[in-house]
Amino acid sequence: MSAARSSALTTALAVSLLTLACGDSGAGGAEAGLTEGTGTTGSGTTTGDDPPGDPPTTTGSDDDPGSGTHGQGMTTTTTGEPACDPNQLSLLERDYLGVGEDVKGETLPACSEHRWYVALPDESSWQIRLTRTDGPGPLRATVVWPDEPTALVWQAGLAPPLVSGEDPAEAIFAVPRSGEFAVHVRSDSPDDAADYNLEFVCVIGCERETTRFPIVLVHGWTGFEAIGPITYFYGVTADLESRGFPIEIAVLDPYNSSTVRSGQLAEQLDEFLVAQRARKVDLLGHSQGGIDSRAVVATHGYGDRVSALVTIASPHRGTYITDLALGLAPGGVEAALGFLLNFVGAVSAQQKSDAEASFYSLSEHYMQDEFNPTNPDDPRVQYISYTGRTCDAASFLIPGNGCHDLVDPLIGWGYALLQLARGDNDGLVTVESAKWGDYRGEMIADHIDEVGQLFGVTDLKFDHLEFYRELARDLFAEEH
Template identity: 30%
Template sequence: FMISLVIVILAGSVLFWNGIIRVYCTSVQLGIKWRITGIICGWIPVLNLYALIKIIRIVMKEVEFETEKLELNKTRKDKNICKTRYPLLLVHGVFFRDSLFFNYWGRIPGELKKNGAVIFYGRQQSAASVKASAEELAERIRSIVNDTGCEKVNIIAHSKGGLDSRYAISCLDMDKYVASLMTINTPHRGCIFADYLLEKVPEKIRSSIADKYNNALRKLGDTNPDFIAAVTDLTASHCKAMNEIMSDAPGVYYQSVGSKMNRAGSGKFPLNIAYPLVRHFDGENDGLVSVSSAQWGEKFTMVSIDGSRGISHADVIDLNRENISGFDVREFYVSLVGDLKTRGL
């Protein structure tokens, strides 16, 4: 009996730890918070059961959601609903870079590719003036067209990337190579709070922050980062001036997407801190960009969900890889790109 009991206990322990290790290594939704909570509470009676039950619920919900998505993609695999006439060019926003190790667009590109999309990335520097970033994008667009023979691209641009793209199209003759531009939470009319901060923050502090940022990003690959120029071009005053020269190009289909947080707590740092400030100056916002500033083009799609959660500036590009109740970000982009295909783009 004792031998059998020991075997049962050992087998149970092996199964338990095998499961825990697999969950910790593979779960996307568990996050850092619950991983740490599980480790700490694992040594405390009663609390360890609470943490274990919570972890199991999170992972079971994740498995159910991902299984449904796998089945959905199986049923439409041959339809290639995201196989547009022209390839997609994903353009990142400010303070980020396109990286092989961390995709700015989260799980979105993978989902689009499963449904037939051909994807390229902007590869512009993390922080520069709109004009400088647009020049990099123009070079990238020409390279894609020349290398693939695709004739044109469909641009999907987030945040400042939308301004960069508009400048490239309107001021650098890229309209002949762009079929459509979809901006995601782009501050087309700028951010009034940015004007306020640049005015109130002392020059010495601004210069110090800029120098530290520029030096750090040079080490990560930026050739000529310019923190101040990037932030300045996001102000309402500068965007107003740029809009006077960035007229929409005939023949290019323009549309936009915007979202809003419903409270400060629905976004992660630093969006949760910025939200009240942006709301004071700009109104309803996603933690950085107001809803009114995000609207541009022939069609505007507003993303919002009931309750206190809301959709932040990061949520709308799946930066945190979070499954949000009421908003399937991957399916949202499949729908947007599917619409481009329907339009013959």
């Protein structure tokens, strides 16, 4: 055989062997199901959805706290879908839980965290129990201030942390102040849904009471301590706080326009919300204090920070006495003005000027033509109203007329004027003018008795402290 022929045969044989080898390799890959781009997945491999050259998509992370794989060096099977980020869970606002209400069989969806609300009184302690009833991984719960930034919730717990795996978890929460708290629940395996129970049992101080939000008392004319050394709402603050209710007191100008006073109230509400670590307040205003409270909601935009607004004998449609005193209505200007200035105790020229600004804010002309059209009710706020009704000696002694309070001589002139011109009243404000929102009826009281003056002496049929206790209990029952 020639050398040339031998070389050609050798080359042909090498090419054949190479072709055979490549064919065998391709067949083996197909049988294993590992050919890239087929859409069939295997452990730690890419899928048909992954772009060529990119690393495989995995679920879980060695570095994510609370993922269920922290420190394990593990990842879950790839699916082409990104796993939920434990640091970016959806916060789901759940219900407010009243006394005796527990959470039973609640489902925590994947990639989410629950937030519940409870209201608990100070000087009490509660056992909190968390039980995971279904689903993988432990569940965690923590109690925090309701205004706690979401990013800090799991580092700012007010009670020992609860972690429920196979067994229930329990912790005792010593309540630091009366009012609302937030309870957060999340899973250590957030990629999967889980079911749980959440229970609250009082163990100490169970007789204590509270509202969900702090009650802010807003005074009317004469200022907070204008009647000698005594407080405006006589004994109310001490009585409610002794039972556990959270109370704040607004201190506004003794007499000024509602424009000025509502601005002062807005500044103080900001302070109260911070001091109480609260999201909202309940406003309780007597006389002009109720009008100031309406203005702080509508004019100053506090509807997102006020839950309920309760007015006591506030002249929502004005009071005719002020129109008369300012010459806005025909009649005895000097007598009406003298009566009002004497009532509020304004003696200096500046005080009289400020008092007249206050009178104008409560006139029928201003309230009906200016204030009400520009201060509509906020649908996020519940408006509640009460009024007093009184009568003179002659009416008081008439059987069957339904009047059980004898007017205080200090406002007897005002009662007689209003009764003749506008009808039933409390000595300064008519019953019809005081009705606003959810009107809940008459108090057996004149305008002074409504806040327990003077010195707590009221009609025998009217206990002003009990009235305010029941009012606070109603607010709690209605989740305010």
